[in-house]
Structure formats: C-alpha cells, structure tokens
Amino acid sequence: MIQNTLSKTxxxxxxxxxxxVFFISLxxxxxxxxxxxxGLSVNKLLILMSLLLLTGVLTYKPALGLAGFGLxxxxxxxxxxxxxxxxxxxxxMVTALLCIPFLSELYRRRKxxxxxxxxxxxxxxxxxxxxxxxxxxxxxxxxxxxxYVTEGxxxxxxxxxxxxxxxxxxxxxxxxxxxxxxLSMLSLYQEFGDGYDQQFAGFAQRNLERETNSATNSDFFxxxxxxxxxxxxxxxxxxxxxxxxxxxxxxxxxxxxxSKYMALLTMVVLPAVILLTYSRGALIALLLAAIMxxxxxxxxxxxxxxxxFILLLMLFALAPSFYTRLDAxxxxxxxxxxxxxxxxxxxxxxxxxxxxxxxxxxxxxxxxGVGPGQYTPYYSVEYMNNPQIAFRQLDEPRRAHNxxxxxxxxxxxxxxxxxxxxxxxxxxNLKKAAAMFSSSNRKYADLAALWAVAIYTYLVTALxxxxxxxxxxxxxxxxxxxxxxxLRTEQNQPDNNPVRIDx
Numbered sequence: 114m115i116q117n118t119l120s121k122t123x124x125x126x127x128x129x130x131x132x133x134v135f136f137i138s139l140x141x142x143x144x145x146x147x148x149x150x151x152g153l154s155v156n157k158l159l160i161l162m163s164l165l166l167l168t169g170v171l172t173y174k175p176a177l178g179l180a181g182f183g184l185x186x187x188x189x190x191x192x193x194x195x196x197x198x199x200x201x202x203x204x205x206m207v208t209a210l211l212c213i214p215f216l217s218e219l220y221r222r223r224k225x226x227x228x229x230x231x232x233x234x235x236x237x238x239x240x241x242x243x244x245x246x247x248x249x250x251x252x253x254x255x256x257x258x259x260x261y262v263t264e265g266x267x268x269x270x271x272x273x274x275x276x277x278x279x280x281x282x283x284x285x286x287x288x289x290x291x292x293x294x295x296l297s298m299l300s301l302y303q304e305f306g307d308g309y310d311q312q313f314a315g316f317a318q319r320n321l322e323r324e325t326n327s328a329t330n331s332d333f334f335x336x337x338x339x340x341x342x343x344x345x346x347x348x349x350x351x352x353x354x355x356x357x358x359x360x361x362x363x364x365x366x367x368x369x370x371x372s373k374y375m376a377l378l379t380m381v382v383l384p385a386v387i388l389l390t391y392s393r394g395a396l397i398a399l400l401l402a403a404i405m406x407x408x409x410x411x412x413x414x415x416x417x418x419x420x421x422f423i424l425l426l427m428l429f430a431l432a433p434s435f436y437t438r439l440d441a442x443x444x445x446x447x448x449x450x451x452x453x454x455x456x457x458x459x460x461x462x463x464x465x466x467x468x469x470x471x472x473x474x475x476x477x478x479x480x481x482g483v484g485p486g487q488y489t490p491y492y493s494v495e496y497m498n499n500p501q502i503a504f505r506q507l508d509e510p511r512r513a514h515n516x517x518x519x520x521x522x523x524x525x526x527x528x529x530x531x532x533x534x535x536x537x538x539x540x541x542n543l544k545k546a547a548a549m550f551s552s553s554n555r556k557y558a559d560l561a562a563l564w565a566v567a568i569y570t571y572l573v574t575a576l577x578x579x580x581x582x583x584x585x586x587x588x589x590x591x592x593x594x595x596x597x598x599x600l601r602t603e604q605n606q607p608d609n610n611p612v613r614i615d616x
Contacts, residue, residue, distance in 0.1 A: 178214035179275070182285050183292040185211075185268075185588060186353070187316065188343035195345075196315035208263070208584075211271045218274060226274050228594055233535045234266050240528045241485050248484025249491045257486035264584040272591030279599055285592070286360055287372060290379045293357050296350075297386040300340040304389060304431070309338050318345045340389040344582060351387045351395035352574045353585050358383060359402060359567040362411060367556045384424060388432045394577035396435075398570045399424070405566050411559065462505035464514050464577070470496035471513035474522040482525035488513065492522070516575035536572070539590055540565055542597040549604060557600055564596050 184190075190208060219225075241261065245254035276282050299317035303309050309319045318341040342350035357379060364376035387395050400421065407417040428435050473496045474488060483492055489510045497507045513519035521529045547561035571589060580586065 178210055178217070179281070179284055179288060181208070181210035181214075182588075183288040185584060186289055186292045187296065188582070190584075191582070192315040192343055208268065211268075211275065214275045215271050218277070223277065226277070226598060228273060228598065230535050230538050230590070230594055231266070231269055231273070233531060233538070234269060237528065237531050237535070238262065238266070240481070240524060240531055244481040244524050244528060245484045247478075247481065248487050250484075250487065253486045253490070254484050261485075261583070265587045268584055268587045269591040269594065272588060273594045273598060276592060276595035277599070278602070282592075282595060282599060283368075283372065286364070287375060289357060290361060290364075290375050293354055294375075294379060294382055296342050297354070297382045300342065300386045300389055301382070303340070315345075316343045318342065320345070320347050339391045340386060342390075346581075347390040348392045348394060348574070348578055349582055349585075351390040351392035352571065352578060354383045354387050354390075355395050355398055355402070355570050355574065356567050356585075356589055358399070359406065359563040359570070362406060363560055363563045366411070367559065385427055385431055388424075388428050388435060391432060391435055392574075394574045398573040401573055402566055402570050405569065406563070409562050409566070411563065459505060463507060463511070466497050466502060466504045466507060467493070467511045467513050468515045468518050469502035470499070470511075471515065471518035471522040473499060473502065475518070475525070478522070478525060480525045481527055482521065482523045485523050488519060488522045512579045512581070514577060514579055516578060516580045519579045536568065536590060539593045539597065540568060543568075543593060546597055546600040550600065554603075557603065560596060561600060564593055568593060 185208065238258065238261065241254075241258050245251060245258065248254040276285055296316060299313050303311065303317055303319065312318050320339040320341040339347035340350060341347045342353075344350050344353075361376040361379040361383075364372045365380060368376055384399065387399065403412075403417050403420060406412050407414060412420070470493055471488060474483060474492050482488075489512050493510045493512070494508065497503060497511065513522065517529065517533075520532055524532070543561045543565040547558045547565070550557035550561070568589065571586065
C-alpha cells in the first residue's frame with residue numbers, strides 16, 4: 114500500500130476520513146476550475162470528477178488498480194473521447210490508472226522487470242524515428258510514434274511490472290473474462306432483446322454495412338447487423354474476444370471452482386458473439402486455434418469435432434446470413450475471370466486492392482518505408498488506382514487491412530523484421546517454458562502453450578486487419594511477457610540485482 118503523503122510524521126497511512134476530506138476538497142476545487150475558468154460542460158465535469166475520485170480511491174487502495182486492465186479491455190478511453198467527446202488527454206487517465214499498482218510495487222521495493230522484447234520495442238522506436246525522416250507529414254509521423262510509446266511501450270512495461278506472480282495473473286485474467294462477458298451479454302441482449310437502437314453508451318455498438326455490387330450496379334444492405342462492441346469495428350471486436358479463449362481453456366482445465374465456472378461460461382458465450390460479428394477472419398482463426406489445441410493435446414479429437422459441430426449449429430441458429438458471407442469467398446477465383454456473374458463481392462475486391470497497394474508501396478520503398486502513419490493519407494489512393502492491381506475502384510484513402518503489409522509499407526523491411534522479432538521472441542520463450550515444464554509441471558506447461566495459441570490467433574486475424582487500437586496488441590503481448598517471467602521465477606530463484614532482464 115502506498116503511504117498517504119498527507120501524513121509525513123507517521124509510518125502509517127493517513128486515516129480514511131482525512132483521505133475523504135482531501136479528495137472532496139480537491140473535487141470542489143476541480144469543479145470550480147472546470148466550470149468557471151475552463152468552461153467545460155456539466156457532463157464532462159462529472160466524467161472528469163469521477164475519474165479523479167477513482168484515482169483517489171486507487172491511491173489509497175492500489176490493489177484496486179488492477180481494474181485498469183478491465184477498463185482498457187472495455188475501451189473506456191476510446192469511448193470517453195470518441196463517443197462522449199471527452200478530450201483524449203483526460204481519457205488517457207484510464208491508462209494512467211495502471212501506474213498506481215506499479216508505483217505500489219516500487220514502494221514495496223520490488224525489482225523493476227525488463228525483458229528483451231521490451232528492449233526491442235524501444236529499438237523499434239528508433240526505427241520509426243529513422244523512417245519518419247522521409248515522411249511527407251512529419252507531424253503525423255510524430256503523432257504515430259507518441260501513440261506507439263504510450264499505447265505500446267508504456268503498457269507493455271506496466272504489465273510485466275504489475276503482473277509478477279500467478280495470483281496477480283489469475284486476478285487480471287478473471288477481470289478480462291468478466292469484461293468480455295459483460296460486452297458479450299450486451300451484444301446478445303441486442304440480438305434477442307429490444308433491438309439494436311440501445312447501444313449502452315457505446316459499449317455495444319452495431320455496424321450495418323452498405324455495399325455496391327458492380328456486376329449489377331445496385332446497392333444492397335447486409336441481412337443482419339454486425340456486433341461491433343465498444344470499438345465500433347466488428348472484426349476488431351471479434352479479434353479481442355477470440356484472444357481470451359485459449360486462456361479460458363487453461364482455467365477450465367486447471368482453475369479452481371470460481372475460475373473454472375467463469376472460464377467455461379467464457380468458452381460458451383464468446384464464440385456465440387464472435388459469430389454475431391460476422392468476421393470471416395475470426396472464424397478462420399477460431400478453427401485454426403481448435404486444431405492447435407488438439408495438436409497440443411489440450412483437447413481430444415472427439416471434443417474438437419464436437420466443438421466444431423456445436424459452432425456450426427450456433428452459426429445456423431445465431432447468424433444464418435454468415436453462410437452468405439462465407440459463400441462469397443468461393444467466388445474469389447472470379448478475380449481472374451471476365452465473367453460478371455462470378456465476380457466476388459465488393460468487400461473482397463476492395464480488400465485485395467488495398468493489400469496489393471501496400472505491397473507496391475513497400476517495393477518502391479523497401480528499406481525504411483514511407484514513414485509511420487504516411488501510407489493511408491498520402492499513398493493509398495495513388496497506388497490503389499494502379500490498373501495492374503485495381504480489382505475495385507477506390508477513390509478515398511484506405512488502410513491496408515493487413516498488419517504486416519501496412520508495416521512493411523510504412524517502416525520497410527527493417528521495421529517489419531524487428532516488429533516480428535519482438536513477437537517471435539515471446540513465442541519462442543513461451544515454447545521454451547512449455548518444454549521446460551512438460552515433464553515436471555503440466556499446469557505450467559499448458560499455461561505457456563495456450564498463451565502461445567492466443568497470440569497466434571491475433572497474428573492470424575492480423576492477416577485481415579491493420580494495427581489500429583494497438584493497445585490491445587501490446588496488452589496481450591505484455592501478459593505473455595508476464596507469463597514467461599512468472600514461469601521463470603517459479604523455476605529459478607531471483608537474484609539480488611535491482612533490475613532483472615529476462616530473455
């Protein structure tokens with residue numbers, strides 16, 4: 114517990130009543146300043162004051178700061194800034210809440226944890242700076258780098274220094290499971306309740322796409338609304354739900370009663386909501402994950418087949434129009450024919466055009482790319498209209514819809530290689546940890562193996578999604594780094610160095 118700075122003459126924290134008095138006074142001062150001096154609206158002031166009050170509570174009880182993991186997963190910063198108009202600087206206070214349990218660890222004189230993936234992430238910053246030297250918009254490049262430092266390096270560093278033992282890891286995962294179930298229940302309520310108009314303050318957004326079929330020159334609406342969660346992007350929503358399924362399988366196998374029930378509920382509800390997102394990439398990743406856990410002997414072949422059969426039944430019951438989206442994939446061969454009736458839908462043609470445009474940009478700028486954040490606004494339209502790859506006419510800036518190709522276009526082979534080394538090193542460490550405990554502690558071996566499967570699910574979906582909302586990616590990798598550190602601590606006694614560096 115962090116000692117309260119109001120009491121300097123005692124080694125004990127200040128009385129709770131004085132903490133309350135202090136923060137009420139601070140809130141009143143904040144109210145007057147915001148209302149009179151700054152001129153903020155009452156609603157924004159209430160939100161800001163709630164955040165400040167929450168910060169005060171967490172300062173007095175740092176362990177509650179673990180709730181910051183749930184707030185990040187729920188995309189509270191994005192909802193406050195984009196959905197409710199709060200300034201992004203104040204919305205970022207949610208991320209800053211994780212600093213409180215970290216400071217508590219420092220107060221307890223715990224060692225600062227560093228690892229090689231973190232050091233490589235810092236090196237990646239240097240690559241971004243070098244790539245930005247040739248950028249058309251230097252200000253945009255700097256914004257990109259700042260976002261990477263705050264949502265990448267900072268989050269990863271905080272996670273590996275907060276999640277230091279199995280007990281904390283279990284609490285964090287329990288919070289993430291609860292957050293995912295909360296979002297999923299809202300999406301299911303929309304589907305079977307009062308309809309899609311109620312979006313629960315932005316935590317259960319919906320996406321209804323409109324496309325043009327160039328073969329018939331007509332517009333059409335999709336037959337079902339796509340669940341988009343707190344992000345507003347169905348594919349991204351499916352991606353963050355999908356990641357939690359392998360850790361849930363671990364707790365279903367090895368968790369205690371409460372954790373086991375939470376994990377089993379997660380494994381039932383999340384796949385249903387993933388289907389409501391109508392994300393083809395997520396469905397592919399889900400099936401590949403099932404095969405991987407079967408190969409790792411986490412489930413039997415019969416259970417895997419049964420699970421896939423149940424998934425198909427859920428697909429028919431919850432999202433029957435998903436079959437139409439899957440059938441559209443069969444027409445992908447129509448890209449190479451001249452028959453109008455075999456032409457793929459506009460989305461597939463557009464995505465392929467966007468991806469190939471990024472490839473062309475990379476080929477023209479292979480070493481350091483065009484600079485961070487530069488591809489979409491300054492290069493995408495020009496290259497997408499190249500007649501050699503223009504399967505669809507696109508006249509507005511579009512992102513590459515592929516994390517690897519967009520990174521290659523913006524940071525070149527140097528940036529892409531270093532980026533992949535970071536995640537590759539974590540996967541190697543997880544594999545090494547799984548092998549280390551394979552004969553001595555099956556529970557630890559399963560933890561490492563299933564966490565690697567979770568990372569693979571993200572990497573598979575990244576074939577169809579660019580790196581937006583990167584806080585999720587680095588949060589997940591940070592937890593992977595924490596798992597590696599915890600397992601090594603279980604195997605080896607800690608040394609007396611003030612700073613520990615893990616591979």
